[in-house]
Structures are given as C-alpha cells and as structure tokens.
Amino acid sequence: MEALSSLGDGFIVALSVQNLLLAAIGCLLGTIIGALPGLGPSNGVAILIPLAFSLGLGATPALILLTSVYYGAMYGGRISSILLNIPGDEPAMMTCLDGYPMARAGRAGEALAISGIASFVGAFFATWGLVFLAPQLVDVALLFGPAEYFALFALAFATIGGVAASNQMKSLLATGFGLLIAMVGVDQQTGVTRFSFNNVHFYDGIDFLVVIVGLFALSEVFIFLEHRSGGGMDTHSVPLGRTTVTKKDLVDTTPAMARSTVVGFIAGVLPGAGASLGSFLAYTLEKKVSDKNKTFGKGDPRGVAAPEAGNNAAAGGALVPMLALGVPGSGTTAVLLSLLLALNITPGPLLFQQNPDVVWGLIAALFIANIMLLALNLPLIKLFVKVLQVPTRYLMPAVAMISFVGVYGISGSTFDLLVMIAFGVIGWLFRKLDIPLVPIILGVLLGKLMEANLRRELTISDGDWWALIDSPLAIGIWLFAVAGFVAPIVLGRFFRVKEKQPFDGETLDTD
Amino acid sequence: MLRTDRIVGGLAILVAVFFIWRTTLIEIPFISDPLGPKTFPVIICVVLALAGLGIMLKPDAEPHWPKASGFIEVGIGIVVFIAYAELLPVLGFIIATCIAGGILAWRLGAPPVQAAIAGIGIALGIYAVFHLALGLTLAVGPLGF
Known part of the structure; x- marks a missing residue:
C-alpha cells in the first residue's frame, strides 16, 4: 500500500518536538475556540492564520497548528451545546437536541464523555478515509485540464451556494462580489492593472488574509457591540455529574457512531456541504433508524453520539477535496486553503507529488491531534467549562486586538488595517442581510485561478468557447454544478438546518 | 412596498x-x-x-435591524477601530491597545474601572505572548513599545 508508506513518512515529519508541541497548542486553543459561542472554527482559524504567517512558521508546522485548531474546534463546539443549549459553533447545533436534556437530567458529564468519544471515532475514521480517498482523487485530478478546473471551480461555487445559503441569489451575489475583489490589481498575464483606481495600495490586489479576518473575525465583534452583549455564560446551574461512560451506553451508541461516521464523511467530501450538514444528516438518519421508543430529543445518548461523530467525520472529509483538488468543501477549509496560498503552496494533485512531506505530515498530525484531543477532553473538561464563564466583554476586545496584531504583522501597513475594518463592516451588514460570507472568501481565493484556467483553455482552443465543454469529464462536472445549485431550490427546505444561535438570524454560515 | x-x-x-x-x-x-x-x-x-x-x-423578509442604539454602538466601534489603526504606528502597540481595548470592553458593558484594567491586561497579555514569547514584531511607539 503506497498510501501507508507515505503515511509512515508523514509520521516521521509530524513526530518532531516542535510539531507535537504545535499540535498540542492547536488542540487546546481549538477546543476553547469551539466552546465559546461567537467563535467557531472558521473565525478562530481566520484570526490565527495571519499570526502563523507572520511568525514565519514553515508550511508543515503552520498547517499542523491550524488543522489541530480546526479539529479541536469541532470537539469544543459540543460543550456549550450540552451545558447551555447554545451551540458553541454551528456544526454543534444538533448536539443540543439530546445533549441539553441529558444535562438537565443530571447527566451532563456523561453526555460530554459520550460526545467526546463519538467525536474521536468520527474524526479518526474520517482521517483514514482521507488517507485512502485523497490519493484516488488525485489520480483523477491529474487528468484534469484547464476546462475541467474551470468547471470544478464553478461546481464549488454552485454547491456552496446551493446548500449553504437560504437564498441562492444572495449566495450568487456573494460569489460575484468575492470574484470581483480577486480581480483588483495587476493582471498576471498581460501586466495591466485592473480596478486599482490609481491607488498604489491596490496594485498588488487585496490580500485575502485581510479580507478573511475582516469578514469573519471583526464582523463578529460588531455583532456583539450591536447587542452590547458582554455577559459570560452561567455554567454553575448545571452539575457535571460523573464524566465517564457506562459500558452499556458505549455498546448502545457504537452502531450510531459507525453509521454517523459514514454519513458525515460523505457529507464532508461533497463540496459545499461541510460539517453542519454532516451532523444534521447523521442525527436525522439515526433518529429514523433507532428512535423506536421515542427517546430522541429527551436525552438519548445516541442522539448525542450521532451528530458529534457526524460533524467530526465531515470535518475530516472536507479536507479531501481541499487537499486533492484545491477546492475547499466548507468555510473552514476555505480558510485553511488561504493559509496554503499564503505560504505559496498550490493545493491540488501536484501538492501530493511535489510536497508529499507537507501532505502526509499534515495527515499524520491529524491522527496525533485526534488522540491528543481525546486525552485532553475528558480530564480537562472542567477547565473548558471554566473558560465558558469568561465574559465576552473582555473576550471580544481581545479577539479584535489579536486580529489587528495578526494583520499588522503581515505587512505593517495601516492601509491593510483600514481595509480589514471595511470588510468587518461589510461582513456585519451582509450577515444582517442574510448574505453568506463563505462564497465571498471562496471567490477571493479562487478568482485568479479560475480566470487563469479559463484563459488558458481559450488560448489552447484559440478562442473557441465550446472547448469548455469538450470532454466528458468537464460535461460531467458541469452537470453536477447545475444540479448542486438547482436541486436545493427544487427540493425546497429539506436540507436546511434550522439554526439556533445566541442571536437569531445572523449566524455565520460556516463550519 | x-x-x-x-x-x-x-x-x-x-x-x-x-x-x-x-x-x-x-x-x-x-x-x-x-x-x-x-x-x-x-x-x-x-x-x-x-x-x-x-x-x-424575490426579496426575503426584512432583516432584523438594530435599534438606533445598536447602530450607534457599531458606529463607535468603527471609529475606535479606525482611530486604533491610525494611531498604532504613532503611539505604539501597548498604549494604543490599552485605550482601544478599554473602550471596547466599556462599550460591551464593563464598568469603567474594570474596562480600563481589561484594556491594560489585553495589551500586556498580547505583548507578552506574541512579542516576548513568540517574537512577533508589534508597532513601536515613542517610548520603545
């Protein structure tokens, strides 16, 4: 097995002292970020990327740190779901349904333990899925020409827009807006500047890291300012109980975990779906299969295990298209993609050939992070509960200041800070207007690549547009793209995850 | 309509x-x-x-716009951020962050004294972790920090 020997090499990379330390820090930070309502995986990772970049970490260590944060946040989200009935981040929404009733019944500790184990199972097997599926996908992707890549980008936009947004037109607007931002600056092929309005700062284009931190991190601060909500979480009213799992519960929940891992992984691999859909589908399926005594929604351990296994499996699955194709499947993987691009690494099939140490080191680090998370989570649960009590009036200013430090660290430019503030305001407005932010990020990240592929194809075909749908592969991808965009409209609200967040109606549609 | x-x-x-x-x-x-x-x-x-x-x-339902006070809070936030960005290279990281962090904490509901302490704490905390421990370059002011 070639994949296994590559993975072995990856472990050699990941097991250095520095990388292990980074993984541990990432896991701890990630769990805290995930647990705190208002900070989720995508804005947590967004704040940390400029920092990792300005600290001058190498590609592999930086990726290990941030994917540990990503996996950690997936674990952390469940804590406030169970204790407070407020999801720490969007994928943890479904965990509220049975987690909170368990906590009300005095079984909070057990619910946390079961969901911790379910998170481990989901993430562990999804990482194995990544090991075997990603190289297969790479083999297919190596056949891709510019036309196929162009279609693939369209597919990513279509499915993210189709599945993630409540209004497809608004997601289309966000996509257009993001792509337009990517067009600012010098055109790589001809050297002319576009949309720079004679401002020197725009000649290099708008830095995507600045856009991401503004849209994801600062907009969150504005939401808190608007509501003047600076209180902490009252976790005193919920007794933890014992934080172990009975053998019976473990046996009972095993089939739920197995099914949910598969469902979640598939949901994660599909572009645009991500962890929220993974946990939603996992819970829905589990309820259909095993809710014989109508115990779901009243504190059934299987109702806690299913969504947690599902969202962690989806988190692993979402890394497959990001690494193998360079096309992210969710908001957070889009943010991770920006890290790769900032480090001048082009993800996609060539990454596996040119930088196998980066890919396999990262995958090995995911295994290590996952074991660390399981080890951290059960004994340190009391610490994480304490963190929830930090009032947001002290937390949010710190988040804002760290965002500034990170962006200032990249360039030392006041202009970039002002651009970040502008995007913070735009992000706040768009969230009010229910316009999703992930398509903007995707547009900013992929815009130049998408254009380059289009122009390359038309150069080859000497201007013949039909060349874009010349191969069966390209036609297939286009069909998927159209289906991904249209199907949710036709199927109506079936896929929509009903959201329950601290502030109604202005959630960050990301995971 | x-x-x-x-x-x-x-x-x-x-x-x-x-x-x-x-x-x-x-x-x-x-x-x-x-x-x-x-x-x-x-x-x-x-x-x-x-x-x-x-x-x-096909417009959606109306968004939940905040009351006037909500807009004012966001407006104050924007002004604080812009002032912070402009003053960062002038005042240096620690002084600018004490002020900005303090104002934000105050606007989020902290009593003035606690807010001031929070601002100082945030500034020193970030300085210790990111500058002293991790070696990140922060804006330097007239006093050398």
Whole structure:
C-alpha cells in the first residue's frame, strides 16, 4: 500500500518536538475556540492564520497548528451545546437536541464523555478515509485540464451556494462580489492593472488574509457591540455529574457512531456541504433508524453520539477535496486553503507529488491531534467549562486586538488595517442581510485561478468557447454544478438546518 | 412596498454596471491572449447583476435591524477601530491597545474601572505572548513599545 508508506513518512515529519508541541497548542486553543459561542472554527482559524504567517512558521508546522485548531474546534463546539443549549459553533447545533436534556437530567458529564468519544471515532475514521480517498482523487485530478478546473471551480461555487445559503441569489451575489475583489490589481498575464483606481495600495490586489479576518473575525465583534452583549455564560446551574461512560451506553451508541461516521464523511467530501450538514444528516438518519421508543430529543445518548461523530467525520472529509483538488468543501477549509496560498503552496494533485512531506505530515498530525484531543477532553473538561464563564466583554476586545496584531504583522501597513475594518463592516451588514460570507472568501481565493484556467483553455482552443465543454469529464462536472445549485431550490427546505444561535438570524454560515 | 432586499439588489446591479464601465477603460496591451483581461470581469459583473435582479424580484423578509442604539454602538466601534489603526504606528502597540481595548470592553458593558484594567491586561497579555514569547514584531511607539 503506497498510501501507508507515505503515511509512515508523514509520521516521521509530524513526530518532531516542535510539531507535537504545535499540535498540542492547536488542540487546546481549538477546543476553547469551539466552546465559546461567537467563535467557531472558521473565525478562530481566520484570526490565527495571519499570526502563523507572520511568525514565519514553515508550511508543515503552520498547517499542523491550524488543522489541530480546526479539529479541536469541532470537539469544543459540543460543550456549550450540552451545558447551555447554545451551540458553541454551528456544526454543534444538533448536539443540543439530546445533549441539553441529558444535562438537565443530571447527566451532563456523561453526555460530554459520550460526545467526546463519538467525536474521536468520527474524526479518526474520517482521517483514514482521507488517507485512502485523497490519493484516488488525485489520480483523477491529474487528468484534469484547464476546462475541467474551470468547471470544478464553478461546481464549488454552485454547491456552496446551493446548500449553504437560504437564498441562492444572495449566495450568487456573494460569489460575484468575492470574484470581483480577486480581480483588483495587476493582471498576471498581460501586466495591466485592473480596478486599482490609481491607488498604489491596490496594485498588488487585496490580500485575502485581510479580507478573511475582516469578514469573519471583526464582523463578529460588531455583532456583539450591536447587542452590547458582554455577559459570560452561567455554567454553575448545571452539575457535571460523573464524566465517564457506562459500558452499556458505549455498546448502545457504537452502531450510531459507525453509521454517523459514514454519513458525515460523505457529507464532508461533497463540496459545499461541510460539517453542519454532516451532523444534521447523521442525527436525522439515526433518529429514523433507532428512535423506536421515542427517546430522541429527551436525552438519548445516541442522539448525542450521532451528530458529534457526524460533524467530526465531515470535518475530516472536507479536507479531501481541499487537499486533492484545491477546492475547499466548507468555510473552514476555505480558510485553511488561504493559509496554503499564503505560504505559496498550490493545493491540488501536484501538492501530493511535489510536497508529499507537507501532505502526509499534515495527515499524520491529524491522527496525533485526534488522540491528543481525546486525552485532553475528558480530564480537562472542567477547565473548558471554566473558560465558558469568561465574559465576552473582555473576550471580544481581545479577539479584535489579536486580529489587528495578526494583520499588522503581515505587512505593517495601516492601509491593510483600514481595509480589514471595511470588510468587518461589510461582513456585519451582509450577515444582517442574510448574505453568506463563505462564497465571498471562496471567490477571493479562487478568482485568479479560475480566470487563469479559463484563459488558458481559450488560448489552447484559440478562442473557441465550446472547448469548455469538450470532454466528458468537464460535461460531467458541469452537470453536477447545475444540479448542486438547482436541486436545493427544487427540493425546497429539506436540507436546511434550522439554526439556533445566541442571536437569531445572523449566524455565520460556516463550519 | 419598498423592501431592504430590493435596495440590495438594485445596489448590486449598480455596482455591476459601474465595474463593467471601469472594465471598458482597461487598456489592452499590444500582446494579449485571445480572451484578454476584460472578459472575465465582465462575466462576473453579469453574474452579479443577475443575482441583484433575482434578489429584487424575490426579496426575503426584512432583516432584523438594530435599534438606533445598536447602530450607534457599531458606529463607535468603527471609529475606535479606525482611530486604533491610525494611531498604532504613532503611539505604539501597548498604549494604543490599552485605550482601544478599554473602550471596547466599556462599550460591551464593563464598568469603567474594570474596562480600563481589561484594556491594560489585553495589551500586556498580547505583548507578552506574541512579542516576548513568540517574537512577533508589534508597532513601536515613542517610548520603545
């Protein structure tokens, strides 16, 4: 097995002292970020990327740190779901349904333990899925020409827009807006500047890291300012109980975990779906299969295990298209993609050939992070509960200041800070207007690549547009793209995850 | 009835038209690929305009706009951030962050004294972790920090 020997090499990379330390820090930070309502995986990772970049970490260590944060946040989200009935981040929404009733019944500790184990199972097997599926996908992707890549980008936009947004037109607007931002600056092929309005700062284009931190991190601060909500979480009213799992519960929940891992992984691999859909589908399926005594929604351990296994499996699955194709499947993987691009690494099939140490080191680090998370989570649960009590009036200013430090660290430019503030305001407005932010990020990240592929194809075909749908592969991808965009409209609200967040109606549609 | 979404859609169309006009001003150099630097931006603008049209024709329900006080809080936040960005290279990281962090904590509901302490704590905390421990370069002020 070639994949296994590559993975072995990856472990050699990941097991250095520095990388292990980074993984541990990432896991701890990630769990805290995930647990705190208002900070989720995508804005947590967004704040940390400029920092990792300005600290001058190498590609592999930086990726290990941030994917540990990503996996950690997936674990952390469940804590406030169970204790407070407020999801720490969007994928943890479904965990509220049975987690909170368990906590009300005095079984909070057990619910946390079961969901911790379910998170481990989901993430562990999804990482194995990544090991075997990603190289297969790479083999297919190596056949891709510019036309196929162009279609693939369209597919990513279509499915993210189709599945993630409540209004497809608004997601289309966000996509257009993001792509337009990517067009600012010098055109790589001809050297002319576009949309720079004679401002020197725009000649290099708008830095995507600045856009991401503004849209994801600062907009969150504005939401808190608007509501003047600076209180902490009252976790005193919920007794933890014992934080172990009975053998019976473990046996009972095993089939739920197995099914949910598969469902979640598939949901994660599909572009645009991500962890929220993974946990939603996992819970829905589990309820259909095993809710014989109508115990779901009243504190059934299987109702806690299913969504947690599902969202962690989806988190692993979402890394497959990001690494193998360079096309992210969710908001957070889009943010991770920006890290790769900032480090001048082009993800996609060539990454596996040119930088196998980066890919396999990262995958090995995911295994290590996952074991660390399981080890951290059960004994340190009391610490994480304490963190929830930090009032947001002290937390949010710190988040804002760290965002500034990170962006200032990249360039030392006041202009970039002002651009970040502008995007913070735009992000706040768009969230009010229910316009999703992930398509903007995707547009900013992929815009130049998408254009380059289009122009390359038309150069080859000497201007013949039909060349874009010349191969069966390209036609297939286009069909998927159209289906991904249209199907949710036709199927109506079936896929929509009903959201329950601290502030109604202005959630960050990301995971 | 005028809904917010109709304005949003209209604005999107205006932006699209504006950028199509800006695109026509791009001078194509002597040597260019068949497609050139203009076509893709125009395609994007068309997509943007279509999205705007779609939103105008089928607007969502009204968003939950904050009360006037909410807008004022956000406005204060924007002013604090802009002032912070401008003053960072002048005052240096620690002083600027003490002030900005303190004001933000105060606006989020901390009593003035606690807010001031929070500002100082945040500034020193970030300085210790990111500058002293991790070696990140922060803005230097007249006092050397």
